[in-house]
Amino acid sequence: xxxxxxxxxxxxxxxxxxxxxxxxxxxxxxxxxxxxxxxxxxxxxxxxxxxxxxxxxxxxxxxxxxxxxxxxxxxxxxxxxxxxxxxxxxxxxxxxxxxxxxxxxxxxxxxxxx
Amino acid sequence: xxxxxxxxxxxxxxxxxxxxxxxxxxxxxxxxxxxxxxxxxxxxxxxxxxxxxxxxxxxxxxxxxxxxxxxxxxxxxxxxxxxxxxxxxxxxxxxxxxxxxxxxxxxxxxxx
Numbered sequence: 113x114x115x116x117x118x119x120x121x122x123x124x125x126x127x128x129x130x131x132x133x134x135x136x137x138x139x140x141x142x143x144x145x146x147x148x149x150x151x152x153x154x155x156x157x158x159x160x161x162x163x164x165x166x167x168x169x170x171x172x173x174x175x176x177x178x179x180x181x182x183x184x185x186x187x188x189x190x191x192x193x194x195x196x197x198x199x200x201x202x203x204x205x206x207x208x209x210x211x212x213x214x215x216x217x218x219x220x221x222x223x224x225x226x
Numbered sequence: 227x228x229x230x231x232x233x234x235x236x237x238x239x240x241x242x243x244x245x246x247x248x249x250x251x252x253x254x255x256x257x258x259x260x261x262x263x264x265x266x267x268x269x270x271x272x273x274x275x276x277x278x279x280x281x282x283x284x285x286x287x288x289x290x291x292x293x294x295x296x297x298x299x300x301x302x303x304x305x306x307x308x309x310x311x312x313x314x315x316x317x318x319x320x321x322x323x324x325x326x327x328x329x330x331x332x333x334x335x336x337x338x
Contacts, residue, residue, distance in 0.1 A: 116269075145326075154315065154330035155270075170325075202269055206326075214260055215326055217269035 115139070116218035118203050124224045131190040133221050135203030142208035144186035145215065146170075146178060149200040161186055162208065193225045228253045232316045232329035239306055239336050247301040247332045249290075249316035257318040259283075259292050259299040264313045264331070273301075273314070306336045 119134035137144065145160040147170075157170030159178040167178050175197060179187040186205075190197055200222050204215040233248040251257065258277045262270040274283030279294035288303045299316060316329040 152330060155328040157325065160325065204270075204326075214272045214275055215270075217262075217271070219267075219269045 116203055116205055116216050118201075118218040118221050120221050121219060122222050122224075124226065125190075125193050126226055127194060129193050129225075131193050131223065131225075133188040133190075133201055133203075133223070135186045135188070135205075135218055136184055137186075137203075137205040137216070138184065139205060139216065140183070141205035141216075142183070143206045144180065145204040145206075146176075146186065146188045147202045147204065148172070149202055149220070155202065158188065193223075195225050197223065198225045199223060228257070228318060228320050228325075228327045230316050230318055230327050230329040232314075232332055234330075234332070235313075236333040236335060239334070241308055241336055241338050242305045243336075245301070245303040245306045245310075245334070247314055247316075247334070249299045249301065249329060251297050251299065251316075251318050251327075253297075253318055253320045253327075255320055256294075257320045259290070260317040260319070260326075261288070261290055261299070261301050262315040262317060262328075264315065266312070270315060306334070308336045308338055310334060311336050 116137045146158040147155040161167045161180040177189045203218040206215045207213045229252045260275045261273040263273045264270045274285040276283040276292035282291045290301045313331045315331045319326045
C-alpha cells in the first residue's frame, strides 16, 4: 500500500519560530510537492522537487524554503513563522513523468501560528 | 496558463439524489484530468482519472468523461450516500511539466 506520511497532524507555533514540516514517501517517487490549503483558495503550490537536492518554486514560495537531501524525504521550512502562515499543509508525491500519473497525498499538517 | 474552474459549493443533497459537480479547464496540449476527494481531517485521495479525450474515469459509482470539445470533466453520481460527504477537487496535469493544477474544491454534504 502506497504511503505518504507527514511528521505531525497538528502543530502550534509562536510567531518568529523556525518550523520544520517533514514528509516521507515509500514509493520511490521522483517528484515531491508541498501545498497549502486554505478555505476558498483550494490548494496552492509552495515548492516542488523532481530529484534529490533539486527544487522549484511554486506559486507562493515567499516565506518558505525546502530541503530534499534524500529521495524519500522532503522538508518544508518556515524560517520565521507568521500568523498568515496558519494553514493546512499537504505533502504529495508522484512519478517523474507525472502527466499520466496521479499524486499521492499525505494526511496533512494543520499548523497554527499564534 | 493552465487552470481549473469548478462549481462553487457548498452542495447539500438528500441521500439517493443525483450529483453533478462541474469542472472546466484551460490547458495547452492534452492534459490528464483527475478528481480527488478529501474526507474530513484527511489528505486528498484520487477518486478517478482520465488521460485522453473521450476517456471515462469511474470509481465507487462516480463517473467523469473527458470532453475536449467543451474542455470539461464533470463529476457525476447517480445516487449519493451519506458517506460521500466530503470535499471534491478537480485537477489537471498538462503534458508540459510536472505540476498539477487544482480547482478550489466543492464541499458536498449528503443528508439522510
